[in-house]
Amino acid sequence: xxxxxxxxxxxxxxxxxxxxxxxxxxxxxxxxxxxxxxxxxxxxxxxxxxxxxxxxxxxxxxxxxxxxxxxxxxxxxxxxxxxxxxxxxxxxxxxxxxxxxxxxxxxxxxxxxxxxxxxxxxxxxxxxxxxxxxxxxxxxxxxxxxxxxxxxxxxxxxxxxxxxxxxxxxxxxxxxxxxxxxxxxxxxxxxxxxxxxxxxxxxxxxxxxxxxxxxxxxxxxxxxxxxxxxxxxxxxxxxxxxxxxxxxxxxxxxxxxxxxx
Ligand code: ADP
Ligand code: MG
Numbered sequence: 001x002x003x004x005x006x007x008x009x010x011x012x013x014x015x016x017x018x019x020x021x022x023x024x025x026x027x028x029x030x031x032x033x034x035x036x037x038x039x040x041x042x043x044x045x046x047x048x049x050x051x052x053x054x055x056x057x058x059x060x061x062x063x064x065x066x067x068x069x070x071x072x073x074x075x076x077x078x079x080x081x082x083x084x085x086x087x088x089x090x091x092x093x094x095x096x097x098x099x100x101x102x103x104x105x106x107x108x109x110x111x112x113x114x115x116x117x118x119x120x121x122x123x124x125x126x127x128x129x130x131x132x133x134x135x136x137x138x139x140x141x142x143x144x145x146x147x148x149x150x151x152x153x154x155x156x157x158x159x160x161x162x163x164x165x166x167x168x169x170x171x172x173x174x175x176x177x178x179x180x181x182x183x184x185x186x187x188x189x190x191x192x193x194x195x196x197x198x199x200x201x202x203x204x205x206x207x208x209x210x211x212x213x214x215x216x217x218x219x220x221x222x223x224x225x226x227x228x229x230x231x232x233x234x235x236x237x238x239x240x241x242x243x244x245x246x247x248x249x250x251x252x253x254x255x256x257x258x259x260x261x
Contacts, residue, residue, distance in 0.1 A: 030057050033087055039124025040083075049076035052083070054255045059084035064229040066252035068245055070237050075257065077233045078117050081201045085175070086118070088199055088229075091125040092149050093174055098196025099154070101175045102224075104183070104217070106207040108157040111177045114203065115153055118175065122151045151175065156182045166190060180208065180216035187223060194223045205234040205241055214244065221248045 027040050027048055048056065051071040059067060059081070069080060085101050094100060105111050125145055154173030156165060158181075165182075169192055176183070186192045202208060208217060224230075230249045234241060237256075245252060 025053070031060065032083065033091060035091060035125045036083065036086055036121065039121040042124055043120055045079070048079075050257055051075045051077055051255065052080045054257065055080040056083050058253055058255075059229075059231070060087060064088075066230045066249040067232070067255060068237070068249065068252045069231065069233045069255045071233075071235070071255075071257040073235050077203070078114060081203070081231050081233060082114075082118055082121065085199055085201070086121055086151075089151065089174055091122065091151060092145060093152050093172075095172075096196070097172055098193065099173060099176050100196055101199040101201075102183070102194070102197055102220075103175065103177045103201045103203060104180055104208065104220070105177065105203045106179065106211050106213065108159060108179060110204065111155055111157045111179060114177050115155055118151075118153060118177075125151070153177065156186055158182055162189075180213040180220060184216045184219055187220070194220075195225055197224055197228050200224060200228050200230045202230075202232040202234075205232045205244075206236045206238065209238070209240050209244070214240065217244065218247075 027037060027045070030048075032040075051069060055067060055069050058065065069077060071077060081103070085103075089100055103111075103114055105114060122145075152171060152173040152175070154168045154171070154176040156168075156176055156178035158179065160168075160182075165186060169186065169190055178186075183192075187194065202217070208214075230252075232241070232245055232249060232252070
């Protein structure tokens with residue numbers, strides 16, 4: 001019994017800060033890893049946009065909570081999910097086997113764009129010379145992460161050959177950026193396991209639905225572990241998406257910014 005729009009999600013909209021949530025006025029007081037702060041500075045990101053301010057601290061609060069983020073195109077939604085992703089994964093490769101994060105996007109072009117954004121941050125990540133969140137990075141002894149330590153990204157989009165995709169899966173990527181049809185294909189054809197996935201993002205969710213990916217998305221959801229944190233970002237929130245969010249997300253926090261934000 002859907003009453004349309006966001007009525008059903010509104011009930012879950014949280015007032016005030018969740019337990020464990022830190023202040024969100026600037027990147028510096030979000031409790032981010034110093035290497036992540038350095039990468040933000042190096043790339044010229046000085047202050048978070050409204051959607052970033054509203055989502056990053058709550059995505060990092062514990063226990064992890066699902067989130068629906070609605071804000072117009074160009075409002076900075078990519079970093080709103082990428083910064084918490086990198087912080088949660090520790091910004092480096094895990095030698096334990098299994099994909100840890102999945103970002104689903106509607107098109108190949110967008111996948112490449114998200115990959116560029118993610119890789120831009122990993123450059124700022126260094127070998128840790130006993131440096132912890134809150135420390136001054138430049139006073140710690142740090143060196144560039146070696147090849148084996150750097151976070152591994154996998155692109156799963158049309159146009160890549162199955163051989164290339166097989167090789168990519170074999171390299172044990174930490175994060176996969178995918179279009180839904182291709183990802184489902186890999187899950188089925190190559191037995192790609194999603195059992196270790198901790199963090200899932202549906203980016204441009206309204207477009208994912210407009211392009212007819214809803215069946216593939218439901219199939220992918222069914223293969224994800226229940227313990228995951230799930231995020232859905234969209235510029236609009238039609239009924240079909242509200243239904244999907246109710247099925248795939250657990251008591252999500254709704255962050256909804258008006259047109260001028
Ligand atoms: P959306 O996904 O909401 O359409 P994007 O994540 O693609 O928006 O970001 C739009 C533009 O804003 C990009 O060029 C990005 O580099 C820039 N941007 C994002 N966050 C910030 C920030 N905190 N400060 C300055 N520019 C930013
Ligand atoms: Mg976007």
